[in-house]
Amino acid sequence: MFAGFIAQLRASGVPASLTEYLTLLRAMKQGCAEYSVESFYFLARAALVKDERLIDRFDRVFAHFFRGLGSVDAEVMAELPEEWLKKLAERLLTPEEMAAVEALGGWDKLMETLRQRLAEQKERHQGGSKWIGTAGTSPFGAYGYNPEGIRIGQGDSRNRSAVKVWDKREFRDLDGEVELGTRGMKLALRRLRRFAREGQPDELDMSGTIRATAHNAGVLDLKMQAERRNKVKVLLLLDIGGSMDDHVTACEQLFSAARAEFKHLETFHFHNCPYERLWRTNRRRSLNETPTFEILRTYGADWRLVFVGDATMSPYEITQPGGSIEHWNEEAGQTWVERLTGHFERAVWINPRPEGRWEHVHSLQILRRLMEGRMYPLSLDGLDNAMRELAR
Amino acid sequence: MRKRFRGTASYITSRDLEVAVDASVTLKRPLLVKGEPGTGKTMLAFEIAAALGMPLIQWHIKSTTRAQQGLYEYDAVSRLRDGQLGDPRVHDIANYIVRGKLWDAFEAPEPVVLLIDEVDKADIEFPNDLLLELDRMEFFVYETRQTVTARHRPVVIITSNNEKELPDAFLRRCFFHYIRFPDPETMDRIVASHLPDIRKDLAREALKLFYEIRDVPGLKKKPATSELIDWLKLLMADEIPITALRSNDPKVVIPPLHGALLKNEQDVHLFERLAFLHRRGQA
Numbered sequence: 166m167f168a169g170f171i172a173q174l175r176a177s178g179v180p181a182s183l184t185e186y187l188t189l190l191r192a193m194k195q196g197c198a199e200y201s202v203e204s205f206y207f208l209a210r211a212a213l214v215k216d217e218r219l220i221d222r223f224d225r226v227f228a229h230f231f232r233g234l235g236s237v238d239a240e241v242m243a244e245l246p247e248e249w250l251k252k253l254a255e256r257l258l259t260p261e262e263m264a265a266v267e268a269l270g271g272w273d274k275l276m277e278t279l280r281q282r283l284a285e286q287k288e289r290h291q292g293g294s295k296w297i298g299t300a301g302t303s304p305f306g307a308y309g310y311n312p313e314g315i316r317i318g319q320g321d322s323r324n325r326s327a328v329k330v331w332d333k334r335e336f337r338d339l340d341g342e343v344e345l346g347t348r349g350m351k352l353a354l355r356r357l358r359r360f361a362r363e364g365q366p367d368e369l370d371m372s373g374t375i376r377a378t379a380h381n382a383g384v385l386d387l388k389m390q391a392e393r394r395n396k397v398k399v400l401l402l403l404d405i406g407g408s409m410d411d412h413v414t415a416c417e418q419l420f421s422a423a424r425a426e427f428k429h430l431e432t433f434h435f436h437n438c439p440y441e442r443l444w445r446t447n448r449r450r451s452l453n454e455t456p457t458f459e460i461l462r463t464y465g466a467d468w469r470l471v472f473v474g475d476a477t478m479s480p481y482e483i484t485q486p487g488g489s490i491e492h493w494n495e496e497a498g499q500t501w502v503e504r505l506t507g508h509f510e511r512a513v514w515i516n517p518r519p520e521g522r523w524e525h526v527h528s529l530q531i532l533r534r535l536m537e538g539r540m541y542p543l544s545l546d547g548l549d550n551a552m553r554e555l556a557r
Numbered sequence: 558m559r560k561r562f563r564g565t566a567s568y569i570t571s572r573d574l575e576v577a578v579d580a581s582v583t584l585k586r587p588l589l590v591k592g593e594p595g596t597g598k599t600m601l602a603f604e605i606a607a608a609l610g611m612p613l614i615q616w617h618i619k620s621t622t623r624a625q626q627g628l629y630e631y632d633a634v635s636r637l638r639d640g641q642l643g644d645p646r647v648h649d650i651a652n653y654i655v656r657g658k659l660w661d662a663f664e665a666p667e668p669v670v671l672l673i674d675e676v677d678k679a680d681i682e683f684p685n686d687l688l689l690e691l692d693r694m695e696f697f698v699y700e701t702r703q704t705v706t707a708r709h710r711p712v713v714i715i716t717s718n719n720e721k722e723l724p725d726a727f728l729r730r731c732f733f734h735y736i737r738f739p740d741p742e743t744m745d746r747i748v749a750s751h752l753p754d755i756r757k758d759l760a761r762e763a764l765k766l767f768y769e770i771r772d773v774p775g776l777k778k779k780p781a782t783s784e785l786i787d788w789l790k791l792l793m794a795d796e797i798p799i800t801a802l803r804s805n806d807p808k809v810v811i812p813p814l815h816g817a818l819l820k821n822e823q824d825v826h827l828f829e830r831l832a833f834l835h836r837r838g839q840a
Contacts, residue, residue, distance in 0.1 A: 180725065182729050184729050184730075185729055188584065188586065188732075191584060192580045192583065192584055195583045195584065196583075197576065197579050197580045197583055197584075198576075203572065204572075204576050207576035207577065208576050208577075208580055210573070210733075211573075211576065211577035211580055211581075211588075211732040211733055211734055212732055212733075214733060215589070215723075215725075215729070215731065215733045216728075216733075217591060220735065351681055351721070355681075369633075371633070374637075384641070385637060385638065385641050387634075425720075425721070
């Protein structure tokens with residue numbers, strides 16, 4: 166009956182399956198939808214969408230399929246109130262940041278770029294979407310003004326009174342078009358698991374107990390052993406240089422996946438290229454810097470070393486003493502990278518920049534050579550290969 | 558005529574939630590509930606049980622919980638000890654099978670509501686290990702060669718805080734509902750149901766400030782319903798004057814917030830910086 170609807174859902178990226186479709190039909194047969202459109206909408210949503218990030222897409226398909234939307238064009242652009250956007254930005258930026266915006270061409274430039282992006286978005290969505298400012302276009306953060314990302318379309322510019330519930334699209338803020346999802350990452354990181362028994366013996370050792378009891382002529386002799394734990398140790402060095410701003414989300418996801426997966430995880434930050442000092446956190450750098458030599462002393466060679474960085478900088482920052490952009494470094498970055506990879510037996514570099522754009526960046530090639538080719542893109546495949554390399 | 562789930566005096570529901578619960582109860586399929594912390598996911602199971610007049614069996618998941626623990630566990634150590642002591646119970650292995658929550662729910666003489674709370678806390682493979690059990694509502698006990706089948710398929714409510722993503726095969730077997738954060742009108746009703754004797758003007762000002770705080774972009778932890786209720790109770794107990802909530806001065810407004818609504822230093826700083834800039838702009 167609604168097979169076309171399911172097909173359209175799947176085409177728009179909502180992975181509704183046959184099982185779920187049958188469930189929906191069965192629920193309708195049992196009278197759950199009460200023959201009202203709204204109940205049917207709620208029921209279909211509960212049965213077919215299993216991720217709140219996809220509900221917005223479901224709403225769009227639902228509206229399209231059950232009413233047949235006319236395409237809406239040109240004048241819709243006017244719906245995006247410039248004043249409102251400006252106000253939003255003014256509210257969120259500090260005076261210094263505002264000055265930076267002015268320096269880069271000012272508001273008009275920013276608005277123009279924004280409009281361009283919205284236009285692109287429109288073309289990508291089939292039939293011309295009525296709704297501006299969803300999903301991919303929303304974060305201002307892509308420009309680097311505000312890493313937190315500003316969502317356009319959160320405030321309400323349209324008159325909602327006469328709108329159907331799926332047209333309200335209340336879930337649009339949750340749509341995460343390009344999100345990799347941490348589950349895939351966690352599964353990739355799992356490759357690194359190394360189980361070993363460590364710590365307090367607090368678990369019954371069954372075979373040991375049987376053996377000891379037999380030795381004891383059948384009188385019970387309990388043997389205990391320590392719990393099996395994942396004992397892999399990971400040292401994560403993250404680049405927080407300016408060019409990394411574009412990759413913040415992906416790196417945050419990687420970090421949260423890693424934190425959930427590894428018990429022994431230590432994190433330090435560097436700017437573009439590691440030198441003689443690294444930082445625990447990005448804030449108040451001078452207070453929590455750690456000499457790189459201390460890190461080499463503290464963490465044994467069995468720690469797995471993972472660099473995360475786009476390796477995009479001036480080549481001098483790697484090859485020359487004093488090449489760092491923020492301080493005078495006595496020894497070249499190259500020396501420090503070699504020291505680190507020399508000390509730790511297993512090391513990889515994970516690069517959030519898409520692999521296709523690697524060859525044009527000179528500094529990236531240098532670092533790749535320094536890493537002896539062990540540089541992997543921050544994609545599920547890349548991560549998988551990197552973990553394979555670390556686990557060897 | 559089967560019973561339908563509607564909100565209760567202390568639990569305000571929306572139409573979409575009612576439809577989702579209805580579908581899940583009618584088809585006896587699990588209902589997966591997600592939403593921001595503090596929006597009443599766990600409470601939902603209590604309310605469904607109360608509304609349908611069924612007993613509630615709760616299974617709270619921790620990071621060390623394994624799927625098998627929900628079915629049954631074989632207590633080998635007790636049996637070994639009894640064997641040493643010559644206890645006659647030792648001859649029947651069934652004496653040493655410890656039932657889990659799922660077994661309890663399956664064998665209950667009447668239909669029950671089974672709450673599997675915070676399923677995302679467990680290992681990433683945990684939901685996969687329960688696929689068959691939740692689908693067919695039966696499992697096999699190897700030690701006693703016995704198949705446990707549900708007498709009445711229980712109403713299963715599963716909550717998740719989104720800490721881990723759940724496998725597709727698991728999701729396909731569930732109905733899904735995302736509890737949205739209540740809009741101001743719904744929130745009004747929720748506050749009224751929890752704190753019937755709150756002063757109207759205080760509630761209005763407090764709610765206004767509350768939604769302003771939630772609108773501050775970049776907060777590490779957005780305050781939710783349960784925090785709002787706690788905060789209102791505090792405001793009532795301390796008899797904070799309304800003028801304090803209306804003030805433009807961070808030093809006056811922050812203290813009554815701190816601890817109840819904003820839970821870390823960074824959020825407090827962010828709030829100071831953004832919210833008051835904005836307020837001044839409006840005034």
